[in-house]
Amino acid sequence: MLRSLYSGISGMKGFQTKLDVIGNNIANVNTVGFKQSRVMFQDILSQTVKGTSAPTDTAGGVNAQQIGLGSSVSSIDTLHLAGSAQTTNNPTDLRLDGDGFFAVKLSEDQETPYLTRAGDFHVDANRNLVTSDGAYVVDSDGAPVVVGEEATSFTIQQNGQLLYTLADGTTATGQTLGVAKVTNPEGLEKIGGSLYRVTPNAITDGAIELTTANNAETGTGSIVAGQLEMSNVDLTSEFTEMIVAQRGFQANSRIITTSDSILEEIVNLKR
Known part of the structure; x- marks a missing residue:
């Protein structure tokens, strides 16, 4: 249960960074020579619950069971594409x-x-x-x-x-x-x-x-x-990415509130 809480926190931090980058891009939409940036994400090291096993003459192979631990920002790239x-x-x-x-x-x-x-x-x-x-x-x-x-x-x-x-x-x-x-x-x-x-x-x-x-x-x-x-910022794509980042932030916050509700039920099992 605590894993889902920390996964939600990592997702909110990542999307907050994405919103910060988008905000800077939009602020510089009319800045001469400005090059827009973008945020790329990667998953954090997963926890292995059960390892793999190779197939044998009498049994098939078994895949690993892993639980992801959230996401992080892998890079903030500057796109050096020509502006208009x-x-x-x-x-x-x-x-x-x-x-x-x-x-x-x-x-x-x-x-x-x-x-x-x-x-x-x-x-x-x-x-x-x-x-x-x-x-x-x-x-x-x-x-x-x-x-x-x-x-x-x-x-x-x-x-x-x-x-x-x-x-x-x-x-x-x-x-x-x-x-x-x-x-x-x-x-x-x-x-x-x-x-x-x-x-x-x-x-x-x-x-x-x-x-x-x-x-x-x-x-x-x-x-x-x-x-x-001029700036190579495309407002259409920036506003679209802003909506995605906003919904992603909201979804991760819902993970935290849902996990909190379940933890509350667990605490209240013994009254």
């Missing part, structure tokens, strides 16, 4: 059409850059290309991207290279934005601000090798200027 494109026509709004991440640094002396898919960049007073939080967008060499002082306008090409238009009408090329290809994107660690920290399970030894966009050798996607990658 939103056209803004803002030249500093960038979208990666394919694999890869933009690289940013909170300070110039930061050794390992953070990664992001949110391309809503801006030009600050020092003509640095920065994120909304002021982090430097870096080039393929890891240096902050600086927009040319003599340029009257600029565009960012598909490979991430800046193309300036000068006052005399001529054009000139500048730095090329750095793009990082990650072997296992699910191994990245979310640190807030739409940023990811590299871990040893994302890239071997956690060492980032910056390359350029639209690179056939590394398989990075091309950069589309004037567009943003």
Whole structure:
């Protein structure tokens, strides 16, 4: 009887975690570059009441009798599927059409850059290309991207290279934005601000090798200027999963109340 109580508790804890993840997904449905998460469950070690026996010449085999002890969360996965494109026509709004991440640094002396898919960049007073939080967008060499002082306008090409238009009408090329290809994107660690920290399970030894966009050798996607990658959260599936989680939580709570009622009857057998 106590097993059913603890099984119900484990189920309620798991579905509470699932509701927490769903709530975060829905809260970020309009967050640029956000990647939705999902919760996966696994059963807990079962208690063996009776073991197995192999078949013999005179008797057949007998299967094991096991009682499960509930469930637990096996993983919380981040689904790095592409989000929909939103056209803004803002030249500093960038979208990666394919694999890869933009690289940013909170300070110039930061050794390992953070990664992001949110391309809503801006030009600050020092003509640095920065994120909304002021982090430097870096080039393929890891240096902050600086927009040319003599340029009257600029565009960012598909490979991430800046193309300036000068006052005399001529054009000139500048730095090329750095793009990082990650072997296992699910191994990245979310640190807030739409940023990811590299871990040893994302890239071997956690060492980032910056390359350029639209690179056939590394398989990075091309950069589309004037567009943003929106959240990949699907509200239809999230609300459906929320209903499933709610009913699952209710069913597990019913296990606890039912087990409690039976225990009460057992206690009241001797009056």
